[in-house]
Amino acid sequence: MPKTATAVRSAPEGLHLAADVLVLGGGPSAAWGAVAAAESGATVVLADKGYLGTSGATAPSNTGTWCVPPGDNRHTVVERRWQRTGELADQRWMLRCVDTAYRNLLKLSEWGYPFPSEDDERLYIANLRGPDYMRFMRRRVLLAGVTVLDHHPALELLSDGDAVVGAAGVGRQVEHDWRVDAKAVVLATGGCAFRERILGSAGLTGDGYLMAAEAGATLSGMEFTGKYTLAPHGSSLNKGLPFRWASFHREDGSAILGPTGEPLRNGIGDREEEVARALIEGPVYARLDQAEPALQGWLRQGQPNCFVPYDRAGIDPFSDLFRITLRAEGTVRGTGGIDIVSDDCATGVPGLYVAGDAASREIMTGAVSGGGAVNSSWALASGWWAGKGASTHARRRGGKAFRNEVRPLGQAGLRPAASPRADIAATEIIEAVRDEVTPLDKNFFRSGAGLEKSGERLESVWRDVRDHLQGEGLERIRTREAASIAAAGRWSVAAALHRSESRGMHRRTDLPGKKLSLAHRLVINGVDDFRIAGASERLAELAS
Known part of the structure; x- marks a missing residue:
């Protein structure tokens, strides 16, 4: 019998649960992460901004996978794909992904997912019909004993000073606050579509990026948003x-x-x-x-x-x-996201893991888009790894109490640095960001001068968000989304200016060629005063 989360407190004061693992998100990587953690013996809560099974970019789509069966040809296929990634992908990660994704596709078949048959009656497992797939995964998550909180967007992570120990948010329909104490958290909140009108993008506002950065995690690939x-x-x-x-x-x-x-x-x-x-x-x-x-x-x-x-x-x-x-399509079919520092999709912040489009996919796709197929297989694999990693971390913590008083980490859009101002609205913030990160002549084709101007405007927007944007009640969802979009846009433009070359979907009209010295990832560390470093520099910091 699966173990379930423990209720600490319930309405009318608000919902308060305790679990081993908390998964934030409602797409395929969140579902796979929740199942993996539950099958490892963890008690699991999944909190989704929308309704698990209909949230995100996969649910309304007919999506292929990067389905590569085992055999000698697998290395050849990966090598051929790597040649297109602008020298930034990692073939070891690519091989790990196709291996885990293939095994999870077989799991789907074993669980009874209705794959179509080919002419020779073999199952065709390379394609997933989004609505059927996500409805099936919702059932599988519930069957695993996961407590699912639909329409419960997370607003911020919780920390005890040493590790991430849960998250807090608001119930959209019940209109009360919620909190989940957890020994590990998996961020599977998707990418950032900058409020562009594309299928399944309404909830993809980069919330996980901001929450992770506030906790001390880094991001990479944020310049690759030109898809x-x-x-x-x-x-x-x-x-x-x-x-x-x-x-x-x-x-x-x-x-x-x-x-x-x-x-x-x-x-x-x-x-x-x-x-x-x-x-x-x-x-x-x-x-x-x-x-x-x-x-x-x-x-x-x-x-x-x-x-x-x-x-x-x-x-x-x-x-x-x-x-x-x-x-x-921002970072949804772009590349950027939260940086991964280990094979179990840890972020470098104790207790915090990441999966799917919330993670940087540079190790998989480099400077080019993962499209539907590669990103779909990445969700299958990274969700599984993150769920397993989070459950292992939870077991290591055992019954230990939090070392210090738990504190919320959310700042911009929740707790302004100065006095709140009623004339600064979430909608206007989002439109100001969109004006810099979606036009073709600013983002598809980039130039140093244009990026500098956009960067200056976004810094001004960010100051307003940081100092004055605040919401009450359910309005906190909107202000927090606006803060996340502003942060993602700011990081994206800054990284694009820092990458003084053209590579993949990053097209600089003033610098059309690639530079050997920039054949590495750019890692962003910090929220307000952030800095950009090469991936090797960041690894040296972690080692020290």
Whole structure:
């Protein structure tokens, strides 16, 4: 019989639980982390900003995985992928990931997940239908005895001065505060989409980044936020695959030309740059006229939600021109996040672990996007490692009481450094950040001068957040999200300015080439007065 969390106090005063492991988040990495910890014998609480099973970018998607079966070919596949990562990924981590992800895909099959069969009746385990997958994982989490707190966003971590010992937040629907005392915490809170309108991004505001940094953890890869995905104009559908078979046109119907003067075809991958340049100049239209009839049927069957916006608008995308845009995806399909310092996804802060998009994926994808497949396998693997690591840490603590008085760590958006000001609103803060980190001419194409200006503006925004932004009751959710978005934007721009080269999705128009001296990760340490160092320097600090 699975062990369950202990109630310390319940409503009306607020919810207070105690457990071995607390998982924050509601996507696949959170679910895998909770299951791994519970199967290791830990009592586990999972607190999600939304509803476990529908939260995050995976739930509304049809996502592939980086599925590489065991064998001699595995090293070849990893080596080939590594060649595309801008020399920043680590092949040992990549091999660990494909191995653990493959074993967890087999676990899904053993547990009864309904994978489709191929023509030879073998199960096709490389693809996961987001809604089915996350609904299945919710059941598995509950079956493991995990206490699930839906609609309970975390606002801050708790510390006893030596280690992270839990978290606190507010129940969105019940409108009371909650606290979970835990011997270890797994941050699986996802990336930061900077409030861009993309599928599953509403709750992806970088909360985990700020909480981790306040606890003393570091971040890396924050400069790699230049991933954009094509979408129908006015739609949140950031599913770029069909645009592989598109032609592109200006508002007057003339064809957009590629780098060698031919009409542009296939707008994903390297050709996104041509589309981005055209979009900076004016409206751009597309038509999926490169897809043969048989392929059109396959696309509709394999990616049905891609065609909902067209069908609702009465557009046949294979024959009609329709307006498009590029949606910024921040660190969701970017790379940056909380730095990992050990194989069990520890952060370097005792008691704090990280998984999924909340973690930096540089060790997996380097300077390029992990897209859906690599990021999906990373969630399968890192969630498992973090859950196991957190449960091991909890066992080591045993029945020890907290060494000192527990204190909350949250600052910006919760406890302003100066007096609160009513004229500083969360919505305005978020829009000010978006103005610097989502426009194509500032973030897709970057320059030193532009980054310096954006950095100055974001420093001004941050001062307002740090000194004056505060909410009461449920409004604390919004102010804390605004603070997290502001922090993530500030770190992203500062790291981009520090990386004085072009590498992967980090494109400097003033510095177009790669520098051998920058073939390493940039690690950010601190919140208010932060500094940026090379990964080797940070490791030396930890060793000392």
